Amino acid sequence: MxxxxxxxxxxxxxxxxxxxxxxxxxxxxxxxxxxxPNIAEGIQWPADLQPLATLDGPAVLAAHAALQRVLSRYPKEYAKSCTYSAKGMEVIVGEERGTYFVRINPRPDKCGWAPGTVLGFDVFELYAVSPEGKVLARYPAMP
Incomplete structure (x- = not known):
C-alpha cells in the first residue's frame, strides 16, 4: 500500500x-x-504562453471566442453555477506568429471556494484563435 x-x-x-x-x-x-516544436492540429503551440501586457481589439475577440467555446462545453444544468461561468474563469491571452493563444483556467476561488482549490487535474484549456476571433483549434491534450 x-x-x-x-x-x-x-x-x-x-x-x-x-x-x-x-x-x-x-x-x-x-x-x-x-x-x-510542439505541432498539433497544424498549429505550432507555444511551449510557454507569454501573456500580453495590454489587449488590443483582436486579443479581446480571441479571448471572447475561446471563453464562449469553453462555456458551451459545460452541461446546461451547470449554467447557473458560478464555478462554470465566466466569473469563475481566468483568461490569459498571448500572441505568437500572428495567432492568439488563449489559456482558460477555472478559478473556483472567485466563486467563494477556498484559495488554491482545484476541481481536477489539468483542467485548463488552451485554444489557438485567429485575429478575427475564429477558434482555429483546441490543444488536443492538456499541456
Missing part, C-alpha cells in the same frame, strides 16, 4: 508533467537542451 507522501509525490509529478528529462529533448549548440 502506498504511503500518503508517495501519493502526494505521484500527484504532483502528474500535475507538473512528469520527471524532468522524461520528455524528448533536442541538443542545442550552446550545450543546453530545447524541446522540439
Amino acid at each position: 502506498l504511503k500518503p507522501h508517495h501519493v502526494l509525490l505521484c500527484v504532483s509529478l502528474l500535475q507538473d508533467g512528469g520527471v524532468e528529462g522524461s520528455r524528448t529533448d533536442v541538443a542545442v549548440k550552446d550545450g543546453g537542451t530545447a524541446r522540439p
Whole structure:
C-alpha cells in the first residue's frame, strides 16, 4: 500500500508533467537542451504562453471566442453555477506568429471556494484563435 507522501509525490509529478528529462529533448549548440516544436492540429503551440501586457481589439475577440467555446462545453444544468461561468474563469491571452493563444483556467476561488482549490487535474484549456476571433483549434491534450 502506498504511503500518503508517495501519493502526494505521484500527484504532483502528474500535475507538473512528469520527471524532468522524461520528455524528448533536442541538443542545442550552446550545450543546453530545447524541446522540439510542439505541432498539433497544424498549429505550432507555444511551449510557454507569454501573456500580453495590454489587449488590443483582436486579443479581446480571441479571448471572447475561446471563453464562449469553453462555456458551451459545460452541461446546461451547470449554467447557473458560478464555478462554470465566466466569473469563475481566468483568461490569459498571448500572441505568437500572428495567432492568439488563449489559456482558460477555472478559478473556483472567485466563486467563494477556498484559495488554491482545484476541481481536477489539468483542467485548463488552451485554444489557438485567429485575429478575427475564429477558434482555429483546441490543444488536443492538456499541456
